[in-house]
Amino acid sequence: MEDVIFSYKNELLASLITLVVVLILRFITYKAVRKVGSISDLNEARIRLVSKYISFGYWVLAVLALILIWGVNIKELGLILSSVFAVIGVALFAQWSILSNVTAGIILFFSFPxxxxxxxxxxxxxxxxxxxxxxxxxxxxxxxxxxxxxxxxxxxxxxxxxxxxxxxxxxxxxxxxxxxx
Structure with missing residues (x-):
């Protein structure tokens, strides 16, 4: 166990720093969204929904950062990601209205007309x-x-x-x- 920790100490340290930074950013963003929601007198359900979307985005970025930290082969990762994005692209093209409605919901939350x-x-x-x-x-x-x-x-x-x-x-x-x- 000590050999594993010693062999991968740089990757483990970078992974720990990445997770701490994501948690801090998520906390700050959560507080900012709650403050905007309370100032604008918005519904609690809308505040939670936008917070979930932003949190999901942070975790996606964290996973991508961890993939890069642990040195996954970019060529193999590129092949996998291009296949995944092709499938997602077809699915999103078929469901573009759902994506546009969610995006519009987030815009309406922050612009609060x-x-x-x-x-x-x-x-x-x-x-x-x-x-x-x-x-x-x-x-x-x-x-x-x-x-x-x-x-x-x-x-x-x-x-x-x-x-x-x-x-x-x-x-x-x-x-x-x-x-x-």
Whole structure:
């Protein structure tokens, strides 16, 4: 056991440093995301979701760093990674909307143009039911919008970034729920 530790002391030290750095960065990022979420008065579930995405990204970088530290043959690794990325590329091309909705969800988290409880109007000519909506929940892939008549609309996050969305102030709404002109 001592021979193994002595033989690979540089790799073990570099691996330990990598893991400590990732844990510190993850902790700092987690605190920053929580602070942005609390300042913006965002839903706790959204804060946890974005924290999970960022944490996953850090661990992927850590694994790549450990592969390089332990001296995996780059040619063999390149062959394996190119095969894996080809399969992932085909899968993501087939599911591009899922990836774009998750990305849009993260962008909406950090830009916070609207939040849960806001009343909005979506300027989408393809949307069959126009009018104002109350944002009930913002998920990773979609947003739950409630109409005045009680209908629930599930609207994709990527469309919230692509379409014009008007946030309606409370004083712009009459007592009966209709828009004031």
């Amino acid at each position: 609207f939040k849960i409880g806001d009343r909005i109007q979506i300027m989408d000519k393809d949307l069959e039911t126009s009018g104002t909506y109350l944002i009930e929940d913002i998920k990773a892939y979609h947003i739950h919008l409630r109409r005045e008549n009680g209908e629930l609309l599930t609207y994709p996050n990527n469309l919230m970034l692509q379409k014009a969305v008007c946030v309606i102030a409370d004083e712009d709404i009459d007592n009966d729920g209709s828009d004031a002109i």
